[in-house]
Amino acid sequence: MYDIFIIGSGVSGGFIALELSKYDLKIAIAEKSLDPANGCSRANSGIVHGGYDPIPGTLKAKLNVRGTEMMLEMAERLHIDYDRCGAYVIAFGEDDDKKAYELYQRGLTNGVEHLSIVSGDELLKREPNISKDVTSALHSGTTGIISPYKMAIASTELACTNGVEFLRAHTVIGMEDMGDYIRIDTDKGVYEAKYVVNAAGVNSAKIARMLGDDSFDIIARKGEYLILDKSESGIVNSVIFQMPSKMGKGILVSPTIDGNVLLGPTSHNVDDMYDKSTTKDGIAEAIRGAKRSVPTVNERKLITMFAGVRSVPTTGDFVIGQSKANPRLFNVAGIESPGLTSSPAIAEYLVGIMKDCGIEMSTKKTYVMNRPAEKKPRLMSQADANALIAKEPAYGKIVCRCEQVTEGEILDAIRRPAGAVTVDGVKMRVRAGMGRCQGGFCTSRVIEILARELGVSQTEIRKQNEDSKMLYRTLREE
Amino acid sequence: MDICIDKDLVIVGGGPAGLAAAITAKENGIDDIVIIERDKYAGGVLRQCIHDGFGLQMFGERLTGPEYAARYEEKAKELGIEIKLNTFVLDITGDKIVRTVSPDDGMVFYKAKAIVLAMGCREKSRPAIMLTGERPAGVYTAGLVQRLINIDGFVPGKEAVILGSGDIGLIMARRLTLEGVNVKAVYELMSYSSGLKRNIVQCLDDYGIPLYLDHTVVNIHGKDRVTGVTVAKVDEKKQPIPGTEEYVQCDMLVLSVGLIPENELSKGAGVELNPVTGGLFVDDNMSTNMDGVFACGNVVHVHDLVDFVTIESNNAGKCAADYIKGKKNEGEAIEVIPENGVRYVVPSTVHKNCDRKTADFMFRVGKVYKDARITVYDGDRLVRSFKKSILTPGEMEKIKLAQMDIDSASQLRIGIEE
Numbered sequence A: 001m002y003d004i005f006i007i008g009s010g011v012s013g014g015f016i017a018l019e020l021s022k023y024d025l026k027i028a029i030a031e032k033s034l035d036p037a038n039g040c041s042r043a044n045s046g047i048v049h050g051g052y053d054p055i056p057g058t059l060k061a062k063l064n065v066r067g068t069e070m071m072l073e074m075a076e077r078l079h080i081d082y083d084r085c086g087a088y089v090i091a092f093g094e095d096d097d098k099k100a101y102e103l104y105q106r107g108l109t110n111g112v113e114h115l116s117i118v119s120g121d122e123l124l125k126r127e128p129n130i131s132k133d134v135t136s137a138l139h140s141g142t143t144g145i146i147s148p149y150k151m152a153i154a155s156t157e158l159a160c161t162n163g164v165e166f167l168r169a170h171t172v173i174g175m176e177d178m179g180d181y182i183r184i185d186t187d188k189g190v191y192e193a194k195y196v197v198n199a200a201g202v203n204s205a206k207i208a209r210m211l212g213d214d215s216f217d218i219i220a221r222k223g224e225y226l227i228l229d230k231s232e233s234g235i236v237n238s239v240i241f242q243m244p245s246k247m248g249k250g251i252l253v254s255p256t257i258d259g260n261v262l263l264g265p266t267s268h269n270v271d272d273m274y275d276k277s278t279t280k281d282g283i284a285e286a287i288r289g290a291k292r293s294v295p296t297v298n299e300r301k302l303i304t305m306f307a308g309v310r311s312v313p314t315t316g317d318f319v320i321g322q323s324k325a326n327p328r329l330f331n332v333a334g335i336e337s338p339g340l341t342s343s344p345a346i347a348e349y350l351v352g353i354m355k356d357c358g359i360e361m362s363t364k365k366t367y368v369m370n371r372p373a374e375k376k377p378r379l380m381s382q383a384d385a386n387a388l389i390a391k392e393p394a395y396g397k398i399v400c401r402c403e404q405v406t407e408g409e410i411l412d413a414i415r416r417p418a419g420a421v422t423v424d425g426v427k428m429r430v431r432a433g434m435g436r437c438q439g440g441f442c443t444s445r446v447i448e449i450l451a452r453e454l455g456v457s458q459t460e461i462r463k464q465n466e467d468s469k470m471l472y473r474t475l476r477e478e
Numbered sequence B: 001m002d003i004c005i006d007k008d009l010v011i012v013g014g015g016p017a018g019l020a021a022a023i024t025a026k027e028n029g030i031d032d033i034v035i036i037e038r039d040k041y042a043g044g045v046l047r048q049c050i051h052d053g054f055g056l057q058m059f060g061e062r063l064t065g066p067e068y069a070a071r072y073e074e075k076a077k078e079l080g081i082e083i084k085l086n087t088f089v090l091d092i093t094g095d096k097i098v099r100t101v102s103p104d105d106g107m108v109f110y111k112a113k114a115i116v117l118a119m120g121c122r123e124k125s126r127p128a129i130m131l132t133g134e135r136p137a138g139v140y141t142a143g144l145v146q147r148l149i150n151i152d153g154f155v156p157g158k159e160a161v162i163l164g165s166g167d168i169g170l171i172m173a174r175r176l177t178l179e180g181v182n183v184k185a186v187y188e189l190m191s192y193s194s195g196l197k198r199n200i201v202q203c204l205d206d207y208g209i210p211l212y213l214d215h216t217v218v219n220i221h222g223k224d225r226v227t228g229v230t231v232a233k234v235d236e237k238k239q240p241i242p243g244t245e246e247y248v249q250c251d252m253l254v255l256s257v258g259l260i261p262e263n264e265l266s267k268g269a270g271v272e273l274n275p276v277t278g279g280l281f282v283d284d285n286m287s288t289n290m291d292g293v294f295a296c297g298n299v300v301h302v303h304d305l306v307d308f309v310t311i312e313s314n315n316a317g318k319c320a321a322d323y324i325k326g327k328k329n330e331g332e333a334i335e336v337i338p339e340n341g342v343r344y345v346v347p348s349t350v351h352k353n354c355d356r357k358t359a360d361f362m363f364r365v366g367k368v369y370k371d372a373r374i375t376v377y378d379g380d381r382l383v384r385s386f387k388k389s390i391l392t393p394g395e396m397e398k399i400k401l402a403q404m405d406i407d408s409a410s411q412l413r414i415g416i417e418e
């Protein structure tokens, strides 16, 4: 019997698990996929927002601002890169100028610091590649960039270091209230828990309904993106937004934390919650939108395209708290943007609610505060690199040529708690296969390392989900 | 403080280009040479090319890739040339310091008198052709499939569609068929194949695999593993024609959509790249714009035949040796400019008054020409012209000019006249 059973290991589930792992509780986190960050947390803009956009008084506004506040310390604890590079919301003409000012005011109401309005001329001095048609911009100094999947992975990992069980490839297919506990049916077996946290992203409405909660619904809204080669870094120094609208924050041009350039997202409702396909029209729209802000964007330098699906709640705000339909169910649903930003704050807020509901939480004696940093020989001095390689020669073996990732880094990614078991899992953790050749060189080597380390045949290695085997059969006897 | 090892010549890449350059440099009196190779063996991409057809020019024999590579590897060993395997070049600086890393030696810096860049090329992948759709397992580049089958010993799928009729795509169509994979068809965007004629006959026709020209893949299906692709005919502008879409069931899409020289290291060092090819600008000594930095093989421009790589690399090795010995070619050099349908020419500058009878020029055309002439102009003066019954983008062209012609010119422009 678990005390708490969390469904979904995106940033919401990950940070909630991490927050709860401070306490003497028996906790599991079930994830449909083989790895954390399979949903929305894998494919989004990766922006830690300032907090000027959400409507004052909403949970989104409150948790965004608190999340941004928490992020510096959180990134340090988890050892993930985070850069407060700032953002501009650019205005084209008088109407937009007014909207920029409204956003500024809204930001002040939400308690956002480091906001200012700059003129078009001033902006051009700071961001010389921006469209000459820009008339003014809102500058947000606390906006930053981060790797969203690293956030989900790192929080889940540290939670597991602190005793949380990661149930990978476990899809929750049904739940039943047994009176003093909940019975949870997964495709891999039955579990029991006193409380359930529903952090299942686009699936959260379906999960809630399993316990009779139909108080909200989720609309799936797809966003398509392009990533440009590192050679294009420097085209913008900060995140460039256009004016937000009903459909979202518009198409942005942004540096990524790993030195690439991100263009997108588009915003279109889709019927299929799992529709992560890119389309010709969507990509063309993202390029057009990006060029409106930064006309010299060179889409020919693209290294990959992807799409993410937003979980837009019908209630208009994050749905966080105890379910009215079943007191053993806690929903963390409709976590659309700024959900990534808010995630540490969502965890803090939810755990507060859970305590208020009378769930007993006594602080553990031993709690590991920090996730160990990854070792990256390419960034080390000669002496440090040699000391490391002498001890662990795998750190001298480059596997991914584009990102110069070593076998040592890959082994570490596999061996960590809730470690990588798939090609994409390795890729999200250490960037092997994320460079300009997109795995053309390293894929076969990564498969080989995974198989060796996990003690399975290479034909058992998957790309991402259970049905995504990479190889069909072997030619030789193994 | 970083500890540097001094070397006369550092060769980056132990493929056919690097090996040939090292051998020739050694034969020309340079002893202090190291070849840096990231893989666990020398021979480069040839190690996975187990088909034959290599060495017709150099040896008059049909060798397999590994056999061809072995001849040079053995020669290098005989000559006592040091080859550092499992060693990766992380970066090269402007003052010719080469930073390497390996499991055995750790991080080692070399300070070189001269460098030969021989990193080869890499395959273009899915984004390079803006191929949208789902992102399942089962979309692989042809070279990766070749490595998986020929080196690692795995068949990556059951039913394949191949996009792109470059040589590797054609060779893999046959290779996959031989391993029992159902190769449904090869689709090619252009109106012609960019592969060698002999490969179309021996790899497709002989096995009854259809080749659809003016076709492309417009969508990939399957959330986890490829379940099929949508193909369509394209118009003259290479845009898919609505209504011609067809669904083809398969569990693997093999991309053979072109190669690009692997020049990240060169760029980092400040060597000038040719924006047309992504390769390097070199002169007739295979010298780049950086003093003492030479280059050869696929890193300069993508070759069809390894024999030409070897010839070019012998030249690079010889010139690097001369450079180290202080014999610099300081004579006047003139520009060689591509025009009228010629995409690029190697070399891009050529020296006058050299002690040789002829000089080679290699280039590719941008489209198919029938019964055309290759023309070489100096201003308005036609220096030479060569009749050609066929010219295609898939086959590298090579012409020889007499040194006399070069000596009397102030510039050379190479183009095509129909």
Ligand SMILES: Cc1cc2nc3c(=O)[nH]c(=O)nc-3n(C[C@H](O)[C@H](O)[C@H](O)COP(=O)(O)OP(=O)(O)OC[C@H]3O[C@@H](n4cnc5c(N)ncnc54)[C@H](O)[C@@H]3O)c2cc1C
Residues within 6 Å of the ligand: A007, A008, A009, A010, A011, A012, A013, A014, A030, A031, A032, A033, A036, A037, A038, A039, A040, A041, A042, A043, A044, A045, A046, A047, A048, A049, A148, A170, A171, A172, A173, A199, A200, A201, A202, A203, A207, A222, A223, A224, A265, A308, A309, A310, A311, A332, A335, A336, A337, A338, A339, A340, A341, A342
């Ligand atoms: C296009 C786009 C751009 C965005 N940009 C930003 C941004 O720049 N800044 C920002 O702050 N936010 C942004 N967001 C929002 C942010 O990405 C999300 O708020 C956040 O990732 C939500 O995380 P989550 O953990 O709630 O959901 P998810 O990450 O979707 O996680 C849910 C998990 O639950 C699993 N699951 C589902 N059903 C089951 C089941 N039955 N059993 C077991 N597991 C299950 C899924 O596999 C998944 O891993 C963006 C979102 C999108 C789509």
Ligand SMILES: Cc1cc2nc3c(=O)[nH]c(=O)nc-3n(C[C@H](O)[C@H](O)[C@H](O)COP(=O)(O)OP(=O)(O)OC[C@H]3O[C@@H](n4cnc5c(N)ncnc54)[C@H](O)[C@@H]3O)c2cc1C
Residues within 6 Å of the ligand: B012, B013, B014, B015, B016, B017, B018, B036, B037, B038, B039, B042, B043, B044, B045, B046, B049, B051, B052, B053, B054, B055, B087, B088, B089, B090, B118, B119, B120, B121, B143, B146, B167, B168, B262, B265, B296, B297, B298, B299, B302, B303, B304, B305, B306, B307, B309
């Ligand atoms: C799939 C394929 C099929 C072919 N088929 C034929 C054929 O049938 N007949 C024919 O004649 N020719 C064929 N060719 C052409 C011929 O094989 C190539 O042109 C030739 O191998 C190129 O030699 P290279 O040395 O320039 O490059 P490569 O063979 O690619 O060698 C480059 C070497 O540099 C190393 N390297 C790169 N970067 C680094 C670094 N940072 N640090 C250390 N080492 C590095 C690589 O590991 C590699 O070993 C084929 C080519 C390919 C790609």
